[in-house]
Amino acid sequence: MRLANFVHSEKLKKREFEARLPALRAELLEVQNSLRKADFPVIVLFAGVDGAGKSEMVNSLNEWMDPRWLINRAYARSSDSDAEVERPVFRRYWHDLPPRGQIGLFLSAWYSQVLLGSVAQTVSESEFPRHVERIRRFERTLATDGALILKFWMHLDKRRQKKQLERLEANPLTAWRVTHTDWAHWAMYNRFVVAGDQIIDATDTPLAPWRVIDGADQRYRSIAIGQHILDAIKKRLDGATPPPVSTDYSPSPVNWLSGVDLKQALDKKEYRQRREQAQGDLNRLCRQAKQQKVSSVLVFEGWDAAGKGGAIRRILRALDPRTYRVIPIAAPTEEEHAQHYLWRFWRHLPSAGNITFFDRSWYGRVLVERIEGFARPDEWKRAYNEINEFEQELAESGIMICKFWLHIDPEEQMRRFEERKTTPHKAWKLTEEDWRNREKWDVYESAVNDMIQYTNTSYAPWTIVPANDKYTARIHVLETACERLQKTLSDRPRN
Amino acid sequence: MRLANFVHSEKLKKREFEARLPALRAELLEVQNSLRKADFPVIVLFAGVDGAGKSEMVNSLNEWMDPRWLINRAYARSSDSDAEVERPVFRRYWHDLPPRGQIGLFLSAWYSQVLLGSVAQTVSESEFPRHVERIRRFERTLATDGALILKFWMHLDKRRQKKQLERLEANPLTAWRVTHTDWAHWAMYNRFVVAGDQIIDATDTPLAPWRVIDGADQRYRSIAIGQHILDAIKKRLDGATPPPVSTDYSPSPVNWLSGVDLKQALDKKEYRQRREQAQGDLNRLCRQAKQQKVSSVLVFEGWDAAGKGGAIRRILRALDPRTYRVIPIAAPTEEEHAQHYLWRFWRHLPSAGNITFFDRSWYGRVLVERIEGFARPDEWKRAYNEINEFEQELAESGIMICKFWLHIDPEEQMRRFEERKTTPHKAWKLTEEDWRNREKWDVYESAVNDMIQYTNTSYAPWTIVPANDKYTARIHVLETACERLQKTLSDRPRN
Numbered sequence: 001m002r003l004a005n006f007v008h009s010e011k012l013k014k015r016e017f018e019a020r021l022p023a024l025r026a027e028l029l030e031v032q033n034s035l036r037k038a039d040f041p042v043i044v045l046f047a048g049v050d051g052a053g054k055s056e057m058v059n060s061l062n063e064w065m066d067p068r069w070l071i072n073r074a075y076a077r078s079s080d081s082d083a084e085v086e087r088p089v090f091r092r093y094w095h096d097l098p099p100r101g102q103i104g105l106f107l108s109a110w111y112s113q114v115l116l117g118s119v120a121q122t123v124s125e126s127e128f129p130r131h132v133e134r135i136r137r138f139e140r141t142l143a144t145d146g147a148l149i150l151k152f153w154m155h156l157d158k159r160r161q162k163k164q165l166e167r168l169e170a171n172p173l174t175a176w177r178v179t180h181t182d183w184a185h186w187a188m189y190n191r192f193v194v195a196g197d198q199i200i201d202a203t204d205t206p207l208a209p210w211r212v213i214d215g216a217d218q219r220y221r222s223i224a225i226g227q228h229i230l231d232a233i234k235k236r237l238d239g240a241t242p243p244p245v246s247t248d249y250s251p252s253p254v255n256w257l258s259g260v261d262l263k264q265a266l267d268k269k270e271y272r273q274r275r276e277q278a279q280g281d282l283n284r285l286c287r288q289a290k291q292q293k294v295s296s297v298l299v300f301e302g303w304d305a306a307g308k309g310g311a312i313r314r315i316l317r318a319l320d321p322r323t324y325r326v327i328p329i330a331a332p333t334e335e336e337h338a339q340h341y342l343w344r345f346w347r348h349l350p351s352a353g354n355i356t357f358f359d360r361s362w363y364g365r366v367l368v369e370r371i372e373g374f375a376r377p378d379e380w381k382r383a384y385n386e387i388n389e390f391e392q393e394l395a396e397s398g399i400m401i402c403k404f405w406l407h408i409d410p411e412e413q414m415r416r417f418e419e420r421k422t423t424p425h426k427a428w429k430l431t432e433e434d435w436r437n438r439e440k441w442d443v444y445e446s447a448v449n450d451m452i453q454y455t456n457t458s459y460a461p462w463t464i465v466p467a468n469d470k471y472t473a474r475i476h477v478l479e480t481a482c483e484r485l486q487k488t489l490s491d492r493p494r495n
Numbered sequence: 496m497r498l499a500n501f502v503h504s505e506k507l508k509k510r511e512f513e514a515r516l517p518a519l520r521a522e523l524l525e526v527q528n529s530l531r532k533a534d535f536p537v538i539v540l541f542a543g544v545d546g547a548g549k550s551e552m553v554n555s556l557n558e559w560m561d562p563r564w565l566i567n568r569a570y571a572r573s574s575d576s577d578a579e580v581e582r583p584v585f586r587r588y589w590h591d592l593p594p595r596g597q598i599g600l601f602l603s604a605w606y607s608q609v610l611l612g613s614v615a616q617t618v619s620e621s622e623f624p625r626h627v628e629r630i631r632r633f634e635r636t637l638a639t640d641g642a643l644i645l646k647f648w649m650h651l652d653k654r655r656q657k658k659q660l661e662r663l664e665a666n667p668l669t670a671w672r673v674t675h676t677d678w679a680h681w682a683m684y685n686r687f688v689v690a691g692d693q694i695i696d697a698t699d700t701p702l703a704p705w706r707v708i709d710g711a712d713q714r715y716r717s718i719a720i721g722q723h724i725l726d727a728i729k730k731r732l733d734g735a736t737p738p739p740v741s742t743d744y745s746p747s748p749v750n751w752l753s754g755v756d757l758k759q760a761l762d763k764k765e766y767r768q769r770r771e772q773a774q775g776d777l778n779r780l781c782r783q784a785k786q787q788k789v790s791s792v793l794v795f796e797g798w799d800a801a802g803k804g805g806a807i808r809r810i811l812r813a814l815d816p817r818t819y820r821v822i823p824i825a826a827p828t829e830e831e832h833a834q835h836y837l838w839r840f841w842r843h844l845p846s847a848g849n850i851t852f853f854d855r856s857w858y859g860r861v862l863v864e865r866i867e868g869f870a871r872p873d874e875w876k877r878a879y880n881e882i883n884e885f886e887q888e889l890a891e892s893g894i895m896i897c898k899f900w901l902h903i904d905p906e907e908q909m910r911r912f913e914e915r916k917t918t919p920h921k922a923w924k925l926t927e928e929d930w931r932n933r934e935k936w937d938v939y940e941s942a943v944n945d946m947i948q949y950t951n952t953s954y955a956p957w958t959i960v961p962a963n964d965k966y967t968a969r970i971h972v973l974e975t976a977c978e979r980l981q982k983t984l985s986d987r988p989r990n
Contacts, residue, residue, distance in 0.1 A: 026919040033923055058816045063808050066923060067854065068823040074816040107816055172775050176782055177815070280667050287671055313558050320672070321553045321569040321602055328563040334829040359562065424521040428528055428561060 003193045003200070003212065006157055010214035010224070017219040024226050025064045031233045032065055032103065040146035041098040042233055045106045047115065048154030049192060050182040051164035052215025053222075057154070058105050060222050061229075071098045074107035087295075087349055088397035089113065090138055094346040097142070099338035110135055111199065118195035119188055132202040134396075137389045143207035144245045144382060145340050148236050151208060152225055153200060154215040158189045164216075247381035252453035257445060260407050262468040271471035278478035279318035285485045286319055290353035294488060295399045297350065298481065299361045302406025303444075304434045305416040306467045311406065311477045312357050319355070329360040341365055341375075341383075342390055349394070362387055366451050371443055384454035395459035400488040402481055403460060405448065406467040410441055498688045498695070498707065501652055505709040505719070512714040519721050520559045526728045527560055527598065535641035536593040537728055540601045542610065543649030544687060545677040546659035547710025548717075552649070553600050555717050556724075566593045569602035582790075582844055583892035584608065585633055589841040592637070594833035605630055606694065613690035614683055627697040629891075632884045638702035639740045639877060640835050643731050646703060647720055648695060649710040653684045659711075742876035747948035752940060755902050757963040766966035773973035774813035780980045781814055785848040789983060790894045792845065793976065794856045797901025798939075799929045800911040801962045806901065806972045807852050818848070824855040836860055836870075836878075837885055844889070857882055861946050866938055879949035890954035895983040897976055898955060900943065901962040905936055 012020075035042065044061075046054040058072060073096045090110065098104035108115075114131040117123030123131060143149050156164060165182055168174040185192060204210045211228060215221050266274070289296065298315070300308040312326060327348045336344040342362060350356040365383040369375035375383070391401055408416075417438075420430040437444065456462045463480045467473035507515075530537065539556075541549040553567060568591045585605065593599035603610075609626040612618030618626060638644050651659060660677055663669040680687060699705040706723060710716050761769070784791065793810070795803040807821060822843045831839040837857060845851040860878040864870035870878070886896055903911075912933075915925040932939065951957045958975045962968035 022919075029923050055816050059808075059812050062811060062821070067804060067807075067821055068825060072816060072820065074818075176778050283671050309562060312562075313554075316557060317554055321550050321567060322571050323569075325567065326557070326562055330563060424517075428524050 003153070003155060003196045006155055006193075006212070008157060008160060008214055008216045010220045011217045012219040012223055014219065017223060020223055024223065024230065028065050028226060028230055031230055031237065032069055034237055035103070035233060036069060036101045038237060039100050040148055040236070041100050042103040042148045042150070042229075043098065043106065043142065044103060044229060045109060045111070045149070045151045046154060047108055047111045047151070048196075048213075048215060049156050049161055049189075050185055051161050051168060051178075052154035052156045052213075053218060054107055054154055055177070056218065057152075057222060057225055058107055061105060061226070064226065065103070069102045071096070071102060071104040072107075073104060073109065075109055075112065087351060088393055088399070090134070090393060091346055091349060093138070094343060097147075097339060097343065099335070100146075101338070110138060111203075115192075115195055115199055118198070119185070119191045128198070129202075130396075132199065134393065135203050136205065137393070139203070139205065139208035140245075141342070141386050141389065142340060144386075145379075147340075148232060149208040150229060150232055151203075151210045152228070153196065153210055153212045154221060155196075155212055156215050158186075160216050161186055161189065245378075245382050247378055249381040249384070249450075251446060252449040254449065254453055256449050256452040256464060257407055260464055260466050262407070262409055262412070262466050264466050264472045265469040266471040266475060268471070271475060274475050275314065275478065278475065278482055279314075281482045282315065282478060282485070283318045283320075285482060285489065286323065286355065288489055289400075289485060290323055292489065292492065293352040293398075294485075294492065295350040295353060296355045296485065296488075297358065297394060297399055297401050298355065299358045299363070299401070299403040300406065301360060301363050301367070301404065302465070302467065303408050303413055304437055305413050305420070305429070306406035306408045307470055307473055308359055308404075308406055310470060311404070311465075311474050312359060314474045315357070315478060315481060323353070324355040324357065325350070326357045326359060329358060329364060341369075342386065345390075349399070362390065363451055363455075366455075367444065367447050370447055371440060384450075387455050388457055388460075391455075391457065391460035398492075400485055401460040402484045403455075403462045404465050404477055404480070405452065405462060406465045406473060406477075408467050410438070412468045413438065498648070498650060498691045501650055501688075501707070503652060503655060503709055503711045505715045506712045507714040507718055509714065512718060515718055519718065519725065523560050523721060523725055526725055526732065527564055529732055530598070530728060531564060531596045533732060534595050535643055535731070536595050537598040537643045537724075538593065538601065538637065538645070539598060539724060540604060540606070540644070540646045541649060542603055542606045542646070543691075543708075543710060544651050544656055544684075545680055546656050546663060546673075547649035547651045547708075548713060549602055549649055550672070551713065552647075552717060552720055553602055556600060556721070559721065560598070564597045566591070566597060566599040567602075568599060568604065570604055570607065582846060583888055583894070585629070585888060586841055586844060588633070589838060592642075592834060592838065594830070595641075596833070605633060606698075610687075610690055610694055613693070614680070614686045623693070624697075625891075627694065629888065630698050631700065632888070634698070634700065634703035635740075636837070636881050636884065637835060639881075640874075642835075643727060644703040645724060645727055646698075646705045647723075648691065648705055648707045649716060650691075650707055651710050653681075655711050656681055656684065740873075740877050742873055744876040744879070744945075746941060747944040749944065749948055751944050751947040751957075751959060752902055755959055755961050757902070757904055757907070757961050759961050759967045760964040761966040761970060763966070766970060769970050770809065770973065773970065773977055774809075776977045777810065777973060777980070778813045778815075780977060780984065781818065781850065783984055784895075784980060785818055787984065787987065788847040788893075789980075789987065790845040790848060791850045791980065791983075792853065792889060792894055792896050793850065794853045794858070794896070794898040795901065796855060796858050796862070796899065797960070797962065798903050798908055799932055800908050800915070800924070801901035801903045802965055802968055803854055803899075803901055805965065806899070806960075806969050807854060809969045809973060810852070810976060814850070819850040819852060820845070821852045821854060824853060824859060836864075837881065840885075844894070857885065858946055858950075861950075862939065862942050865942055866935060879946075882950050883952055883955075886950075886952065886955040893987075895980055896955040897979045898950075898957045899960050899972055899975070900947065900957060901960045901968060901972075903962045905933070907963045908933065 046057060048054060058074065062070065062072065075092070093110050096104070114123055114128070114135070118128065139149055165178050165186060169178045200210045213221050213224055300312060302308050316324065316326070325348070332344055345358070345362050348356055365375055365387070366380050370380040394401055417430055417434065420426040452462050452464070463476070465473050465476045541552060543549055553569065557565065557567065570587070588605050591599070609618055609623070609630070613623065634644055660673050660681060664673045695705045695707070708716050708719055795807060797803050811819065811821070820843070827839055840853070840857050843851055860870055860882070861875050865875040890896060912925055912929065915921040947957050947959070958971070960968050960971045
């Protein structure tokens, strides 16, 4: 249904409404209860014209269902705080996602910016596709992980919208709902509808379909939406699976690791000289980045005992502790486990001008989770693309991304394991798991090659670091971080 | 040791430093490993004059210990974002606390504001005690829950500070550490020392002692601090208990519930009239509050089936969903369980101008946790005071607090339980636990009386709501919320 040709036709008599509501409520509660044991979240989004009942619908659903398993997320029109603005736009929506087994109700949310921007013409035609693409990516990422996404556009024609706004204004209890902005939107009704049609067309996907709801009659719209939500959850609980995502994975044709020259070595004198130089450069660059509010994400992956921690510490030493956080990635917590696997990384993104070091990262999905079977084949196969999109999202919001694979050979690893065994303050670093992982060197090597093959992008390139010699590795990391940050700062449009 | 009479005397030879460091590191790692199984967190705070090595110390400890169980928290001098400022100042420190079994390193943190404010004379002499009291409360709350708090003041005399700043400036690698602010502080050295002495005097408590460290010699200060941390954790792990807190609890002499007239009832017509009036008033007040950035916290406690959810929904209906969040309190998650019991409520405080509804709350500590034995007697006995201090903290930062106890009698509860059993869309509300709780009516009643007796404060008063009649209860809640908000808004100093 095109909004531009919308005709009101739906109505529900009071008697019929009152007859249907109790059963609907009972069923919604029942389905909500079954959902709790399911392994997917439900995301319900409301958009549409002012006065068509979005807020009332959220309030009704709160009244009908068990609030303990229901999350409301409504966003102020202007951003709540700088912290939100300065991070990638989608961070707040990631943060607010319902865990598996629960329902999240979102008011406007990730459609507000592009919709209002299109109407106000602050989002130009040339920018429009980029906005839409980000929304599609976001919804696809969640839906392929199982999230059930339902989107409702609540609509009124121009005459009805006016009537509705006047009706709300006339009632002292609801007059506050009608603001100057609402009337300003009404005056731009035609633009609103054009933008709405464009957005619906561009984001109406099998994984996250839109449904246009006649918003003129309060009884009709609330029963209709309640029933849609109920039916969709029941269908999914009854085993309907989301449309499959093509995962055209094939093993990497390139062995990225085999070409690395592990013989390189630096003497202590050269190491010290270059380290001081690079640390000096890096802290100059980081101060510039802080001023210009350019954030950085540095990802450290590598073989056990390859020296990730040491390399990170050599960087930290040159930095102001107020600007960085080191996030060591271990098994997810209970809260993290109930969310999409990328959720816990969104949590730790740096605020404006700051730096986050990830000691291991989201690449666990295609390394340990793939190899140990914590992720199913379809999950880790589609993860390459999900990760690329995640990193693209960060890069597009101005975050510098640097990814390091610290590479050593099995002989060097054995030497270090032995050293750890005998050095008291290193013994804690060596676990049973390290020995088990070591036995799987070959499968890890293929996984690493796949990872580099499929996630080595222009906006988030991999740096393979020859790490048999610790001095070489640390200098390599430091100098690469400097180069990348230098490039990010100079590529930046000046304001 | 008074900072005003401070004399440098400590030094460590390079040879001795190198001899002691490996053992210290090994022991720190070992103790860190034992700590993981312990049920308390370690909070290490660094303050002191610029150039005395606070940042370097944090970096060194990061180098020496296992970063996976170590949290760094350094705060920019100016606040990171409005969202932080608008919430109670301590919210960010609560948010950043290490979980049990881990160590948190804090740089300046909750001492920055009062220290820099005293020096710059933006914190007046009359305000000073209030700042200090908030710090004492915060540290006492954590320490009595078991947190090991260690505070280091790293010091330099005026001549040494100058020398140190000059030395840092001369080295290209560290020159960035010295800013105009540092020299401005140096010029005010005497004031800095006076303020430091005052603050140390006022906050040097057995539960959170200060230790002044000679900061002139880098080798000495790092070994000294490392050793202090090591010894303190070992001592605590070996069974040293924190000084006991007096909990002079005695059962409430007043039966607050017995006086409630549960016979009151409203007819539907009066109910509707007053509801419309109150909802109208409330949304007008809430819009004023939003504009003036006055936040509200509404706490709902009451007997099972007393109608908490219904009362909350009658309020929501009058509000803009963008401004409120309803937080239903169930058992804590794993992450929440690893923290102080108040931590999870700090998480959900409203941002500026917004409203949080707590459907059950921190009062679980003195109700279900007391009765079911989830909290030890000394824990729930001291909770009354902790809760008062928590609420005082909120009230002092401008948050309006409204607390409701929805009161019904056992007969009414039975009637509602029976109704729930037979009404499909209400059946989910009735659990085995409700029946078990019902059998403990008398012990709950004493606990409720104690709660009201000991936490009914001027800044966060209890409202006991006669709830046998649902109409009466809802109107009582709505009208009380209006009154409280009206009062908060009119008591507010105009700017």
